[in-house]
Amino acid sequence: MTRSIGIGGGDAEERYLTYSNWLEAAKKDVREEKRFEAVFEAIRHGIESEVLNDIVMKKALAEKELEKKICIIANGICNERIKIKDPLYNELFHLTGKIFESEDEVRNYMKEKYPTCEIK
Numbered sequence: 001m002t003r004s005i006g007i008g009g010g011d012a013e014e015r016y017l018t019y020s021n022w023l024e025a026a027k028k029d030v031r032e033e034k035r036f037e038a039v040f041e042a043i044r045h046g047i048e049s050e051v052l053n054d055i056v057m058k059k060a061l062a063e064k065e066l067e068k069k070i071c072i073i074a075n076g077i078c079n080e081r082i083k084i085k086d087p088l089y090n091e092l093f094h095l096t097g098k099i100f101e102s103e104d105e106v107r108n109y110m111k112e113k114y115p116t117c118e119i120k
Contacts, residue, residue, distance in 0.1 A: 049084040052076070056088060070095050071117035074110050078103050078119050 030036060056076035060069045073095065076088045092106070093099055100106050110117050 045083040049082050052079065052082045053084070053087050056082075057091065060091065066095065067114055067117070071110070071114060074106050074114075074117065075120055077106050 053076070056072060056079075060072040060076075063069045063072060070092065073088055073092045076082060077085050077092065077100075082088070089100055096109075098109065100109065107119055110119055
């Protein structure tokens with residue numbers, strides 16, 4: 001005989017086991033589901049990019065020589081850790097007057113116009 005006071009739908013213990021099994025299955029699905037991981041990874045990359053963009057921009061703003069400013073921004077664009085590069089492309093446009101479509105264009109431009117700038 002059960003001591004449950006559950007009304008309708010069976011004893012509370014039985015419902016708890018059903019809920020517990022469902023919860024364990026849901027936790028397993030979340031662990032195995034790659035969509036959640038992809039979302040969190042995208043958020044992490046976005047935050048990291050914002051921080052790195054700020055660092056590059058502050059460093060460039062502190063530089064007095066135009067060539068060095070351009071070199072700093074170009075290195076930021078070519079940095080693999082920075083995933084969101086729009087602000088850097090925008091700043092490079094304002095400094096050079098040229099629109100760049102890719103990192104390769106930036107690298108080629110820097111080799112041609114500023115050969116002393118080392119892109120890492």
